Amino acid sequence: MTVAPVATTTDVLLKDLLDTTPAFVDTAFLRLADALWQSGEATGEALPAVPALVAALQEADEVRKGYLALLLGLLAETEHVAGGGPVTTSVRAGIEHYLPLLTGARPGGPLQLAALYLLSHLGEERDVILAAAAGADLTPDDRTRLERCLQPLDPENVVLGRVWPSPYEWQLGDEELAFDQGWIASLTEQQLAATWSSDTRSVLAYTGAKALWALRNGAPTVVRDTSVHADVRPGEPPAPRIEEFSRFADVLRCPDCRSTLSFEESGATCTGCASAYPLPSGVLDLSVGAGDHDDSDVLQNAAGLRGIGFHYENVLRPAFLRVMGQNWGGTITPVDEDAYLTEQLAAVDGPVLDVAAGAGRWTAVVAEAAGDGGVLALDLIAPMLAGLRARLPEIATLRASALALPVADGSLAGVNCWNALQALPDPKAAIDEIGRALRPGGRFTLLTFRWGSDAVYRYFQGSHAFPGSPDGIKLFETEQIRTWLNEAGLSPVAESGPGTFVIITAEKRNR
Structure with a gap:
């Protein structure tokens, strides 16, 4: 040549x-x-x-x-x-x-x-x-x-x-x-x-x-989910029970005007603006248009299939962690994630909100850790919520935006946002909302990802297009997240993360 x-x-x-x-x-x-x-x-x-x-x-x-x-x-x-x-x-x-x-x-x-x-x-x-x-x-x-x-x-x-x-x-x-x-x-x-x-x-x-x-x-390894929560195939969602939501009457609020809600078998009604919120398939829909389907969003169309939640948790999510967290060697396993959430949320006394809960794999862990305080699960993707509802029929399941949480100020003892911050259209606004919703001393557990340390790996991370990020995923610098937490009135009390994971527990400060 x-x-x-x-x-x-x-x-x-x-x-x-x-x-x-x-x-x-x-x-x-x-x-x-x-x-x-x-x-x-x-x-x-x-x-x-x-x-x-x-x-x-x-x-x-x-x-x-x-x-x-x-x-x-x-x-x-x-x-x-x-x-x-x-x-x-x-x-x-x-x-x-x-x-x-x-x-x-x-x-x-x-x-x-x-x-x-x-x-x-x-x-x-x-x-x-x-x-x-x-x-x-x-x-x-x-x-x-x-x-x-x-x-x-x-x-x-x-x-x-x-x-x-x-x-x-x-x-x-x-x-x-x-x-x-x-x-x-x-x-x-x-x-x-x-x-x-x-x-x-x-x-x-x-x-x-x-x-x-x-x-x-060296050659990557394949990590299997060996926990008790693995490979749970949901069946049909159970019949709606408004009692699952009315027990949180002091927490839930109208996402439009923040007034209290009244509850009936068909759903909830705002006591202030009289907006009605239905209960399709047992999921209280408080999205007020935030999650209206855009027929031009082909990635959202692809994510809309019933049963996508099970496939996400068992195939897509592990692959996502390999790329975004550089978890090709299996440094972080699902069992590790379970143990972290259990430890960090065990002492929480009061209701906990699982934000962007998906199909409920980690909602189940949060519910076990939080105990009698009760758990609400929130997401915008209806097929995911249908899977969560079938898997965890006792959990109050909400369709709502993470950028306008339908809860009262200072009403939550804990919030979990696990492998989701990078998927939200405005992550800072989501953290601000979490800070608003937590009571003083309330805990926030977070798993997300930072950019790799070199330009080539960062390029591979950013080249992935998913629902909510059709132009490529947007990750973070750790200091950026710390700044957002501080501005939301939250102080980190535990921080870790091998590879490019960011795993943080923060508490709401007394003002």
């Missing part, structure tokens, strides 16, 4: 990556990446550097080959939205050197994972890549991620919103397929293309984050 001249700075950085000691390979990779790639964009040095990167694959050891493959994938991804370009064309020219990385590397090892990330960008080489992959030892989830990223969009045969973390982990039956066909058929050509592209980018980000973590730490 004829290697084009490379800018002097890039040449030095590439040589450093190839020659440095193993302890400094990751640092050298980040320096080289910064010279060629910044925040998802190729720099002016990127295009002429590609042939040298490809040539370096032939002399590098296994770990450095993995980093070079990852970097070539990042450069190809800079043209993902445009559907290819000169950088991708140059990367593609090295295909003969990439295939042995897939077929000859240790199955599930860092090099194979990096090769998967690189090859997932080369759709024009789809046939040759899939032929090589057929003889490679790949897990079903890795294989289907590769196939999905290489697949061209066919408007007549398309799956949207059900490909992350891998198509393999969505076993769609007739009901699901019919549900999807209904809302997909209503999309415009532009919506279809945009959602397909967003889905692809989210799958690429998962593949890239997995490969980068593996290059730094």
Whole structure:
């Protein structure tokens, strides 16, 4: 191969990556990446550097080959939205050197994972890549991620919103397929293309984050939920019982005017503005339009299927923690989360609100920890709440916004917001509301995520599109959260978080 001249700075950085000691390979990779790639964009040095990167694959050891493959994938991804370009064309020219990385590397090892990330960008080489992959030892989830990223969009045969973390982990039956066909058929050509592209980018980000973590730490591990709360498949929601809500009459308030509510079998009525709040499927709907379904939000459509809560808790949530918390090694397990909540909320005396409760996996833990004080569960996604209601029929379940909590000032002894702050449209406003709702000494338990320490991993974190964050997830800096807590009258009393987890317990100060 004829290697084009490379800018002097890039040449030095590439040589450093190839020659440095193993302890400094990751640092050298980040320096080289910064010279060629910044925040998802190729720099002016990127295009002429590609042939040298490809040539370096032939002399590098296994770990450095993995980093070079990852970097070539990042450069190809800079043209993902445009559907290819000169950088991708140059990367593609090295295909003969990439295939042995897939077929000859240790199955599930860092090099194979990096090769998967690189090859997932080369759709024009789809046939040759899939032929090589057929003889490679790949897990079903890795294989289907590769196939999905290489697949061209066919408007007549398309799956949207059900490909992350891998198509393999969505076993769609007739009901699901019919549900999807209904809302997909209503999309415009532009919506279809945009959602397909967003889905692809989210799958690429998962593949890239997995490969980068593996290059730094070794092969990822799979964490299973072994707690008593795992694998609980909800049945049909029970008949509505207004008593579940009337017992919290001194807590619940009209979300519109903050007056008290009166309760009857059909739901609740505001004693001030006379707004009526129904009780569909036993869920008191206090959303007052905050959660009205937007038919143009295709990600929300994809999340709307009945039973999504069980799939979320057992497949999607663990995958989300792997990417956002860098939990690929299973440092944090569901049992660890249960133990933390139990310890932090055991002494709470009074009602506890579980904000963005989802399908209720951690609501059950909060309810056990809080004891006789009682628990209310709140979310905006109706199918999630239906699952929670079926799973925990004794819990007062509310459909309402976390940005306008339908509770009185200082009425709560505890609030839990577990793996949800990053999904809210205004996280600071949510923390302000929690501060308003807590009584002095009341406890707030929080699990969310901070940005990774390097630009490449941050890019993979931010490239995931989910309901509520169609343009990519928005995470935090820990100091930012501390500032919001302080402004809401809350003081941290416990703080931890391996990887990029942020786990905090805060108490409401006496004013």
